[in-house]
Every structure is written in structure tokens, then in C-alpha cells.
Amino acid sequence: MGQILAIDYGKARCGIAATDDMQIIASALDTVETRFLMEFLKKYFAENKVNDVVVGLPVDLKGNISEVETDILKFIEEFQKEFSGITVHRFDERFTSKMASFFISQSGKSKKKRQEKGLIDRISATIILQNFLEQRIR
Secondary structure, rough: EEEEEEOOOOOOOEEEEEEOOOOEEEEEEEEEEEHHHHHHHHHHHHHHHHHHHHHHHHHHHOEEEEOOOOHOOOHHHHHHHHOOOOOOEEOOOOOHHHHHHHHHHOOOHHHHOOOOOHHHHHHHHHHHHHHHHHHHOO
């Protein structure tokens, strides 16, 4: 079995999370500038077996898709050309940034650390991935 990777895609940077090889636990992996995302993925996939990728679906409270979705769709198209053997899933990412901020605030980290956007992106990707794993079990 291989890992599942999650991407919290943003215009400036992307949070990345991955499961263990047994696909049981989601862990924050890294934050990557969006312009270097494909380069990061090529290197990561060369070193790790990844079966699936989950990309956040940016939906607001009213069910409207965020404007970043256009960029996400372009990324997915490029991704599927480059990594045709890896299945891409979409998963609703509503509230993940708010949840990430809450979890970070509860962790006892300093205010400066809590406001680090890269940390929020990594935790958001982890939440997306953990929710995806839990939904697959049901």
C-alpha cells in the first residue's frame, strides 16, 4: 500500500499532508510555494509510493466555489498529465483554515507561530486528509 497525499492549494502557497504507508494517520508534511509545487511533487513521488492525492475543494458557506478553483483545475490537469497513475480526489475544505487556527491556538504555540500562514496551510491539509480518511471508512 502507498501513501495518500493532500494538498491545500492556494495562490501563493500550498499546504501538504501525507498518510503513513498503511493509510491510517494523516500528518502535516510541508508548505510549498505554489510555483514550486510540481517540482516538490516530482521529488516526493520519486522517494515515496503515493497512490492517491486529495486536493481541497474551496467552497464557501453558501456552496459557491472560490475563484482559486480555476487555478486548482489547471493544476489538476497538469498533475494528471505528469502523474497519470495517481488518482486525484476532491474534498470539501470548508472550515479547515478556521479549524487549523483553532487547533494551533490550543497548542500553546506563541502568537507569532500561531499567525504563521505556512503552519495554517500544513494543518489545513492535514485536516482535509484526515477527514477524507474518515469518510472512506464510513
